[in-house]
Amino acid sequence: MDILDFAVYVAPPYVVAAFAFGATYRLLKYIFLWKRGPGPEPRKRGAGSLVKGLIMTFLNPIIESIRRKPHDFITGLVMLHILGVIPLIFLLDQHIAAFAYWFPPYALLAPLAIPLSFTTSALTVAAPFKPVSEMQWGFVNTIWGPLTVFLNGDVLAVLAMLGVAYKIGDKIVRRAHGLTHVRIGDFFDLGLLFTILLFGFMAAHHLPSGDIVTYRTVLGIHIVLAELLVALLPFTKFWHFVFGFWYGKLHEWYDLKYKRGVAE
């Protein structure tokens, strides 16, 4: 059994168990700390104002980021999140295939699949015929069409790696300035993410060499590290994506827009 076999056939149940344990622990803390008590009468605002308030609660940080920190918006939000890790993780064709192997309904996302490499994308646009595949679905036959020239694993992985590199650089500068809000976990998390992206990119390009042992090792490392990220997710800042973001914004909406009646 090599590392790839371990990653695909052995590790998943342990990863799920670690995630479930961590997530339960973190959620239970909130429940145990909850204290019931009388609250104020909310300021009455119409349903329209509350719905608009909900949308704006999620949009305001993006608008403020564009206004106040455009460099962070481009690198952190656009490159790292919107174009980087979110489509890469959930829509990369190979990822959909892998996730569907573990969880078959995930295959429903197949029509949204993003091809792995720039070459495949270029062929989608330039080739005079449609590629034929005997697999469950056609790898490049997705709704994205010519957009795949941009929406492909190569381009998005490079963008995501640049975004992560920017974040790491920013944190190093902040540390050098003596700011203490930069935590050791930030470097660990960003380092882990960068390594996962790098090994994924290398596996996709059969780097550093094309022999099968190297390929399986590089791909195995990519998957094992991704599994490590999932197992550690409830204990790291990656938790923001599962819980922190949603809880935080919904609480803010409840507090400011619903209870206090801030209308936008």
Added chain:
Amino acid sequence: MNGVNWETYDEALVKEAAKSVVGHIDPVMMHYIENCVSCAACETACPYYAVGEEYGPVNKAENLRKLVRSEVAILPRIFPWLFHSHVPKDAEELNKWAEMAYRCTNCGLCYVTCPFGIHSGEMIKLVRGFLTKTGRVPTVLKAMIDMEVSGTYSGIKGFMDLWQSVLKEAEKAIGKELPLDKKGAEYVYLPSLAEAMITPEAIVSSIKILDKLGLNWTMPSDPMSIRAPVGALAGDGEAAAAVVKRIYNYLKEIGPRYVVMSDGGYPYTTYRFDLPRIVGEKPPFKVVHFVELILELVEAGKAKIIQGDEEVTWHSPCKMGRFAGLIEEPAKLLSMASKNFRKLESHGLFSRCCGGGNSIACIVLPTMQFLGKLTGTTMQVSDEEMNFLKKLEHDMYIASKGKIDEIRKSKAKIVASACVGCIHTIRLSSRVHGLDVSVVNIVEVLADKIEKA
């Protein structure tokens, strides 16, 4: 009056204070502590970021995380140097923490800017509470808290003479005796000693409005507080609760349907939103600001406003706007009151903070000197605290410059607002930044223009 000692360090006290802060964590605070990704998106929103990048919200709030990690997290307790988990180790570090904690107005701009809805200001408030327990609290703030909790402010001649003179002025304005402490009144007007000191005209104008509208009203004969609850400004929840409960009992005795306030700063949000939590029951009355009361009567056709042409603008106090939802209501009233009303550039949810809230403008040297003159006392502060106060005043003027600039840009001659802290800050800062503007409470603009319909 003897000052607080800023030179000593008591390890046992520091540890005890850290434990007590951890005991105050609720699920929302837990979210603030745990779910920050350190992206620093919040920092440029903060008025004190202009002073230096170390005063960005996340960096200031990190002190609470250090403290909590040192108390409850497992790995950080084993490797404190790796995880930044510790309480201040000496007097110097304690003072540094105080410097950071008193560079926050609790304006909430970080809260609405953070992609995760993290209110660093509320975390910094807990750090202030920790510092207060260790003995690091500005002398003047401590004096105000002590006087408010014990009620000894009413034994200070300067305070009571001032209070009485404001009431006399109001009596003169309405031409009749004030209906003080009248049981069964429908409206209780609740001003504070701070309003008598900083915005006495606001009290007179409020009384004029109540009288003009022919309402069945009353007000306390005693100011009841310095500016309740002052304890909240030092993160002292117990002191704050004690004062609020005392005032609540007075209000219950009167039995009004409405409690009306002219101060739209933290006293208003405390009574409007925090009262049920503090007193443990739903109050039998509604708490409203004059803006709500007047607008409701005007919209119901029971009152009208005569329009003038003053060049007036509205500075939205963070508490009344972002934290109480009264953003457009004051602007609506002011546009009825003057055809030359104009909004400030940042009007809205992201209205710029004045830079002096959360006690800052009330503890700096000019305010201390003013209080000293009024009470006939001199407050002794240690050299360390004096340095802290001087630097704080300097930084406050930097933090408030953005506000002054936007007022200047509006070309308004009058700035209407509703918070004692905001009005005091803008007055101090406009002088420093060379802006000639009159800063008043909105009730002062409305009092002569309002009529019973």
